[in-house]
Amino acid sequence: MKYAMLVYQSQETFDRRDDAAIAAGRAYGEALQAAGVFVGGAGLDSPQAATTVSLRDGKRRVHDGPYVETKEFLGGFGIIDVPNLDTALEWVARHPAAAHSSIEIRPLMGFYFPGGANKASQ
Amino acid sequence: MSKSSAHAAIEAVARDSYGRLIAYLASRAGDVAGAEDALSDAFAAALERWPTDGVPQKPEAWLLRVARNRMIDVTRRRQVRENHEKSFLQLADEAEGLAATNEHFPDERLKLLFVCAHPAIDPAARTPLMLQTVLGIDAARIASAFLVSPAAMSQRLVRAKNKIRDAAIPFRVPEPPELEERVWFVLDGIYSAYTTGWESLTEVGSTHHALAADAIAIGRTLVQLMPSEPEARGLLALMLHCEARSAARYASNGEFVPLDQQDSALWSRPMMDEAENHLRSAAAFKRMGRYQLEAAIQSIHANRAVSGIINWPEIALLYEGLAQIAPGIGSLVGRAVAIAQAGNPAEGFAALEEIPASRVATYQPYWAARGHLLKMLNQKSEAQEAFTRAASLTDDPALRDYLSSECQRMHESAGSSPLQLAERRSNYEDLETQVSCAKYRSPQSVRCSIKPKADFANVDFESGRSRRQSSRGSIRARWLALQGERPGPDSPAFLNRPRASLVVHGAVQSGRESR
Numbered sequence: 001m002k003y004a005m006l007v008y009q010s011q012e013t014f015d016r017r018d019d020a021a022i023a024a025g026r027a028y029g030e031a032l033q034a035a036g037v038f039v040g041g042a043g044l045d046s047p048q049a050a051t052t053v054s055l056r057d058g059k060r061r062v063h064d065g066p067y068v069e070t071k072e073f074l075g076g077f078g079i080i081d082v083p084n085l086d087t088a089l090e091w092v093a094r095h096p097a098a099a100h101s102s103i104e105i106r107p108l109m110g111f112y113f114p115g116g117a118n119k120a121s122q
Numbered sequence: 123m124s125k126s127s128a129h130a131a132i133e134a135v136a137r138d139s140y141g142r143l144i145a146y147l148a149s150r151a152g153d154v155a156g157a158e159d160a161l162s163d164a165f166a167a168a169l170e171r172w173p174t175d176g177v178p179q180k181p182e183a184w185l186l187r188v189a190r191n192r193m194i195d196v197t198r199r200r201q202v203r204e205n206h207e208k209s210f211l212q213l214a215d216e217a218e219g220l221a222a223t224n225e226h227f228p229d230e231r232l233k234l235l236f237v238c239a240h241p242a243i244d245p246a247a248r249t250p251l252m253l254q255t256v257l258g259i260d261a262a263r264i265a266s267a268f269l270v271s272p273a274a275m276s277q278r279l280v281r282a283k284n285k286i287r288d289a290a291i292p293f294r295v296p297e298p299p300e301l302e303e304r305v306w307f308v309l310d311g312i313y314s315a316y317t318t319g320w321e322s323l324t325e326v327g328s329t330h331h332a333l334a335a336d337a338i339a340i341g342r343t344l345v346q347l348m349p350s351e352p353e354a355r356g357l358l359a360l361m362l363h364c365e366a367r368s369a370a371r372y373a374s375n376g377e378f379v380p381l382d383q384q385d386s387a388l389w390s391r392p393m394m395d396e397a398e399n400h401l402r403s404a405a406a407f408k409r410m411g412r413y414q415l416e417a418a419i420q421s422i423h424a425n426r427a428v429s430g431i432i433n434w435p436e437i438a439l440l441y442e443g444l445a446q447i448a449p450g451i452g453s454l455v456g457r458a459v460a461i462a463q464a465g466n467p468a469e470g471f472a473a474l475e476e477i478p479a480s481r482v483a484t485y486q487p488y489w490a491a492r493g494h495l496l497k498m499l500n501q502k503s504e505a506q507e508a509f510t511r512a513a514s515l516t517d518d519p520a521l522r523d524y525l526s527s528e529c530q531r532m533h534e535s536a537g538s539s540p541l542q543l544a545e546r547r548s549n550y551e552d553l554e555t556q557v558s559c560a561k562y563r564s565p566q567s568v569r570c571s572i573k574p575k576a577d578f579a580n581v582d583f584e585s586g587r588s589r590r591q592s593s594r595g596s597i598r599a600r601w602l603a604l605q606g607e608r609p610g611p612d613s614p615a616f617l618n619r620p621r622a623s624l625v626v627h628g629a630v631q632s633g634r635e636s637r
Contacts, residue, residue, distance in 0.1 A: 001290045084152075084292035085242060107289055 002039060002081045002108040003088045009075035009101045014046045024096035025076070032080060037091065041078030075101060079108065128172035132165060135181045140258035141343075143182060145234035146227050147189055149293035150212065154237070154255055155283040156193055164188035182227060231256060232347040233293040235340075239307035240291050247282035248311040249318070254279060256343065257336055267318055267333045305348075309357050309413060312340050316361045334365055345400065352404035356414030359404070362397035363420035366390040378520035386427035394424050415444045419456075434464035451481050451488070459491050467498040486515035490525060497532065506532045 025043050032038035047066040054061050066073055075097065082088050085105075092103050135143075140161075147157035164185040178184040216227075237243075238251040250268065253259045265275035285291070296304045319334030341358040348354050370388035373379050401421055404414050419440045426432050438460035444453040454477050462470025474492060482488040493508035506529050513525035 084290045085240075086292050086294070086296070089242075 001084060001088075002079055003085075004106050004108055005041070005078040005080065005088075005092055005095065006074060006104040006106065007043075007076040007078075007095070007097045007101050008072040008104065009097065010072050011047070013097075013100055014073070014075060021096065028094065028096050029078075031094070032078065032091065037080045037082050039079035039081050041076070043076035044074060047073040072102070125173040128177055129169070131172065131177040131181060132168050135168075135185065136165065136258065139182050141231050141234070141256040142227070142229055143185060143189070144255050144258075145230035146186065147193065148237075148255070149230040149233050150190075150216070151193055151197075152290060152293065153193075153283075153287040154234075154251075155280070155287065156196060157189070158255075158283075160189040160192040160196070161185065163192045186227060229347070230293065231343060232295055235308050235311075235344065235347075236295055236304060237286060237291055237293055239304070239311045240286075241304075241307060242289060242291055243282050243285060244278065247278045248307070249314045250275060250279055251282050252311050252340060253315055253333075253336060256340055259336060263332070305351060305353065308344065309353055312337055312344065313357055313361070313413075315340065316364070334361075334368075337361060338365060350407060352407040352409050353411040353413045355400040355404035356411060356417045359397040359400040359417035360413055360420060362393045362400070363417060363424055366393035366397065366424070372520065376520060378518075378524040380524070381423060382426070382432060389424070389427055391427075394427070397421065397424070410443065410447075412444065412448050415440055415447065419444075432463075434460055438464045451477060451485060455485075455488050455491050459495070462495050462498055467495055471495045471499060484515060486512050489515060493525075493528065497528075502532050 022043070029038065029041070050064075050066040052063050052065065052067050078095075080088060080091055082091065088105050092098060092105050095103055097103065143161055144154070144157050147161060148154045151157055167188050168181075168185060172178070234255055235252060238255060239248045243251065250261075250264045253264050254261065261276040261279055262272045264279075265272040268275065270278075295301070316334055316337035319332075319337060338358070338361050341354070341361055344351075344354045345358050366389045367381075367384060369390070370384035370386070371379060379385075397417065398421060401414065401417050404417075419437055422433050422437050422440070438457065441453055441457035441460045445457050455474065458470045458473035458477075460470075461473055464470075474488070474495060477488065489508050489512035493505045493512055496502075496505035496508055509525050509529040509532070513522050513529065516522050516525065
């Protein structure tokens with residue numbers, strides 16, 4: 001099973017990112033790789049760097065900023081391949097951001113990207 | 123083979139083996155809903171075939187084989203995940219093996235219980251899920267016990283089953299240290315079934331006896347599956363002690379009878395004996411826990427049937443222990459009452475006064491306890507005030523009458539028996555909070571926001587967004603626990619029943635927060 005880990009962070013948490021936090025994130029990524037469960041993922045830059053795009057009536061719309069202004073933003077994501085939810089939860093609990101942010105864990109559909117997950121749409 | 127004897131055989135299998143069959147199929151497939159569908163198809167096939175072909179020698183193995191074929195068909199059609207395809211093939215082999223040998227198929231109900239009570243499952247769905255999968259109780263009956271519409275209940279159950287399959291919640295018995303916390307969820311789910319049973323005690327067409335009996339049945343199953351888990355025995359003992367008193371709880375005219383005034387001759391001796399046996403076996407493990415403590419308090423009350431007295435100092439001691447393990451408002455109130463009853467009313471009242479006012483505003487047991495303690499201290503007008511407040515916080519007419527009569531008696535001041543009520547009602551839960559209930563008896567209209575001091579949220583990381591909703595579940599349960607009395611006022615009605623609308627925010631780093 002492949003799961004996405006979605007890290008949600010407040011603006012303050014974004015602002016507090018320092019070398020130590022980045023190093024902790026890197027170490028976590030290395031641990032995932034060493035365990036053979038890492039599929040992909042990265043930390044994201046601040047929402048101020050975001051641009052949102054949509055296509056409506058054949059017209060491309062582009063606007064500055066994240067999709068919605070909320071208290072918390074997607075701060076990073078990871079995709080892991082583990083046998084089941086309990087194992088996924090164990091990995092999520094080790095995520096350095098878990099101590100101050102919320103991490104959502106959700107199975108991948110694997111429908112749009114062949115080989116992206118084990119599960120086909122139902 | 124006559125039609126009726128085939129039907130009798132099918133009913134017997136459904137009654138005795140349903141939970142085991144579902145657990146076996148679901149644990150292999152990782153899919154509860156799929157297992158239920160397949161098994162119901164298998165039962166339908168049996169209804170068709172057995173009257174003509176005869177009842178197979180191993181009815182369960184026959185059903186499993188049919189069910190597993192059905193699941194493989196469905197899987198292939200749906201192209202479910204490949205790792206499940208593998209488990210299906212394994213299931214197929216096993217099912218063949220079971221039919222060929224004399225082995226009984228493995229009992230996977232414990233794994234199923236852990237899945238039902240998994241922290242990733244909506245707390246409001248856990249108990250219904252257990253009742254449905256382990257005992258085979260239909261959604262409509264569960265809905266009526268939980269006072270929600272059958273449609274809402276089946277939706278809740280479907281959502282939970284989809285989550286189990288889609289998020290791949292594993293069928294496993296967790297290992298320590300995770301085990302301790304996860305067992306708690308299972309115990310809580312079972313106790314919640316029991317206390318939900320209490321709720322409908324005085325209602326017409328009550329499903330109480332059925333649900334309470336179901337909870338005890340799952341409790342017995344858990345003890346059988348986890349023989350060396352003392353808390354499982356503690357829980358069973360607690361439920362049995364409470365259940366033993368069901369005939370004595372209300373007078374024939376419907377009047378509420380406080381625990382210490384109940385006619386102990388009406389208590390069920392066999393249930394009390396069974397409870398005591400479990401409590402003794404639990405003690406042998408020398409690992410005290412909340413349910414054992416709560417059961418022990420009930421055990422002391424039960425002992426009145428033999429000794430004629432209630433050993434309050436011992437109850438006070440047990441509450442002391444409980445307040446340390448679970449320092450919720452309920453155990454604090456219970457402790458204060460027990461201290462007073464043990465002969466130190468002033469000290470008891472002081473303990474009561476230490477509980478922060480913000481936590482007790484709508485907490486009826488506190489006000490009943492306060493009334494009784496003030497009465498013991500002979501402060502009549504303050505006592506009256508407290509009783510009036512308590513009466514205004516209950517939704518149970520029998521209890522309200524009782525509280526009002528206590529208030530009346532303050533006038534007459536004929537030394538009636540103190541405190542029972544408070545004792546009985548003391549053991550709530552750790553709730554701090556505003557609870558605004560539109561109308562207790564109609565759960566649809568109830569909205570509460572409850573903030574327990576601590577919480578067993580699982581992967582819950584502070585900070586908002588996807589903060590999990592989590593509940594210690596049977597809040598009322600615990601409340602009920604010690605006193606073994608009928609839920610009252612601000613009771614379970616709002617705390618337990620409409621759990622869908624119960625939002626509990628638990629800011630916990632991981633696992634159990636120190637309380």
